[in-house]
Amino acid sequence: xxLNCYTCYFGDKNEYRTPEGxxxxxxxxxxxxxLAKVLIxxxxxxxxxxxxRYKWADASFGVIKALEGAGIRFHIKGIDNVKKLDKPxxxxxxxxxxxxxxxxxxxxxxxxxxxxVMKKExxxxxxxxxxGKARHPIVVGRxxxxxxxxxxxxxxxxxxxxxxxxxIFPQRTRSEYFDRSKxxxxxxxxxxxxxxxxxxxxxxxxxxxxxxxxxxxxxxxxKKEMKLEFGEPFEVTGKGxxxxxxVLDFIESRLxxxxxxxxxxxx
Numbered sequence: 001x002x003l004n005c006y007t008c009y010f011g012d013k014n015e016y017r018t019p020e021g022x023x024x025x026x027x028x029x030x031x032x033x034x035l036a037k038v039l040i041x042x043x044x045x046x047x048x049x050x051x052x053r054y055k056w057a058d059a060s061f062g063v064i065k066a067l068e069g070a071g072i073r074f075h076i077k078g079i080d081n082v083k084k085l086d087k088p089x090x091x092x093x094x095x096x097x098x099x100x101x102x103x104x105x106x107x108x109x110x111x112x113x114x115x116x117v118m119k120k121e122x123x124x125x126x127x128x129x130x131x132g133k134a135r136h137p138i139v140v141g142r143x144x145x146x147x148x149x150x151x152x153x154x155x156x157x158x159x160x161x162x163x164x165x166x167x168i169f170p171q172r173t174r175s176e177y178f179d180r181s182k183x184x185x186x187x188x189x190x191x192x193x194x195x196x197x198x199x200x201x202x203x204x205x206x207x208x209x210x211x212x213x214x215x216x217x218x219x220x221x222x223k224k225e226m227k228l229e230f231g232e233p234f235e236v237t238g239k240g241x242x243x244x245x246x247v248l249d250f251i252e253s254r255l256x257x258x259x260x261x262x263x264x265x266x267x
Contacts, residue, residue, distance in 0.1 A: 014080040018073040027070060028220045034066035042131045051134040053109055059131075060106035067099075071222030072207050078230030082111050085197060088165045089233055090156070092187035092247050093201030094178050095169030098216045099208045099226060104167060105135075107228075113164040117152055128216075138166065152186055153193060160194040167201075174215060176206045178255060179265040185244040192236040192243075200231035200247045202254035204263075227258050 042059045045051035064074065091108070093100065101116070108114045118137035123129045133139075138155040140148040156166050168187040171179070191198045204227040209218035231250045236243045255263055 015075070015077040016079070017075045018068055031066050031070035031220060032217070034069065035063060038062040038066065039127050039131065043127045046130045046134045051131065053113060053135075056105050056135055057109040058106075060103055060109070063102040064106055067103075067208065067220075067226070070220050072220060072224075072226060073222070074226045074228075076107065076228045079107065081199065081230040081232055082108055084233055085112055085165070085199070087196065088112070088160045088163060088194075089197035089199040090160075090187045090191040090194070091165055091167045091199045091201050091230075093167070093169060093203050094183070094251050095171050095174050096176050096203055096205045097174060097208045097210055097218070099205035100169075100203050100228075108165065108167070115159050115164050115166055117156070117166065117168045136164070149186060153190055156190045157194045160190075160196050165196070165199075166190065174210055176210075177263050177265050178251060180248050180252070181265075181267060183248060185240060188236055188240040188244045188247070192240050195235075197233040197235060198243055198247065199233045200250040202229045202231070202251045203227070204255065204258050204260060227254075229254055 038059050042051055042055065045055050068074070089112075091114070105114065115135060116132075116137045118132055118139055120139050120141045123132045123137065123139055125132075136159065138152055138159065140151050152168070156168075159166055166187075168190070170184045170186055171182055172184075188198060190196070204225075207221050207224035207226050209221065211218040231247075234243065234246070252264055255261060
């Protein structure tokens with residue numbers, strides 16, 4: 001089964017940028033309407049046990065198109081670094097907004113099978129919950145960090161053994177700020193024990209803000225460009241401390257390069 005949209009968006013390119021002059025036909029209300037359609041269609045597929053990797057990637061493309069329709073522009077780099085993977089990776093990134101939860105499958109899934117580490121509250125959501133659960137997430141709570149650590153390491157190792165890469169956001173909660181002190185090394189630990197690559201991921205996705213009452217329903221700001229970049233994959237050869245710092249340095253350097261140093265919290 002072929003993916004419907006991958007070639008038209010990314011093809012064989014290392015990067016993707018929303019075409020200049022692309023008109024916004026859908027304001028924020030229109031975006032949430034289109035997002036709801038994507039979610040409902042995906043939910044219906046789960047009811048029929050048809051929400052496979054291809055439908056997941058296509059639904060994710062639908063979110064990109066809906067955001068672009070609302071005037072949001074994307075600049076995605078380092079796609080070739082995902083294509084370099086010859087075995088699963090632990091993809092470690094900062095977590096700013098709902099954007100990365102919804103659009104990353106469109107980039108990664110056509111290249112390599114992937115799962116998320118996902119909070120239990122998300123898989124309990126109506127409509128979105130069954131969609132999230134259909135793609136084999138690693139589900140954690142936030143009440144018991146020690147238990148979460150055990151779940152991520154055990155279930156993560158199992159997913160990687162099955163040939164799936166794992167996306168993890170070590171900050172534990174969405175924040176527009178990047179704070180190294182709150183960025184745990186769980187992703188690097190999982191990569192080390194599973195003999196998987198580490199694939200750093202820097203994100204600047206605050207063009208879709210977090211909502212005050214419901215984080216998934218925030219304001220859109222077309223003045224800001226969505227920026228995502230995948231770093232070079234590498235293996236963990238030591239205890240993991242240097243590799244953890246390498247991920248942090250990559251994310252911090254990109255925020256500086258993207259002229260958003262104010263988002264970096266200094267110790």
